[in-house]
Amino acid sequence: MDDEIDKIIHKYFGCDKYCDADYYKRQIKNINKLGKEAIEKELFLWQYILVVSSGIDGIILSLQFESPLSLHIRVIFFLSALSLTLGVLCSAIVVHDISKLPKRLLENSLAECNRSLESRTEMEPVFVNKRKRTLVFQIFSCCCFALFIILYLIYSFFRLFPELV
Incomplete structure (x- = not known):
């Protein structure tokens, strides 16, 4: 990063000893430091959401029930697992996109x-x-994720009270 900054400053001032060169270096470093901290906090949040939701997805998908269930209950289970899986995939895309923000911040600065x-x-x-x-x-x-919670609660309710179906 410092090499790129030095090249730009050298291009306009002809040398690194110009008094304002330090100002521009400090500004870019401050911008990148503060921006990266904010980006890292949001990235950590989404990584945590991804890990937790993918773990729950694995647990939910590995559930095997031996008792025969009605079609309605199985459809609700399928829809809840599908919505959780879609949530995991979307949050993985979000994590990927947020991880690219520091590079864009450096380019913009x-x-x-x-x-x-x-x-x-x-x-x-x-x-x-x-x-x-x-x-x-x-x-x-x-x-x-919200749809998963609602559908899974409905599934659990009908699983506990199958006579209501």
Whole structure:
């Protein structure tokens, strides 16, 4: 990272000894440090959700019942397992997308440094927004997990009281 910053600064100032060169280096390092911390916290949350939900998915899918169940109960079980699996897949996509944000943050901060060096102005704040795909999959995975809980509760109820079906 420092090599890229030094190249950009050297390109505009001709040497590394220009007094403002340290300002740009500090700004980029601060932007990347704070941005990475925020991204890592969100990434940790989604990784935790992925691990827990995939573990529950494995447990749910490995359940084998020997007693014959009615078609309705088996369909509800299938739909609950399907919604949990879709939630796991969506959260895996979210984890992948969030893991790419630090690279985009560095690219955006280098572009802002480049722009501010050209105009010899102070650097503006640099933000990296999530892609629309990431936001859609975040919402969809939360909906799938909520649907799983509802369907699994219904399945458990009818499993305990099969005479109601």
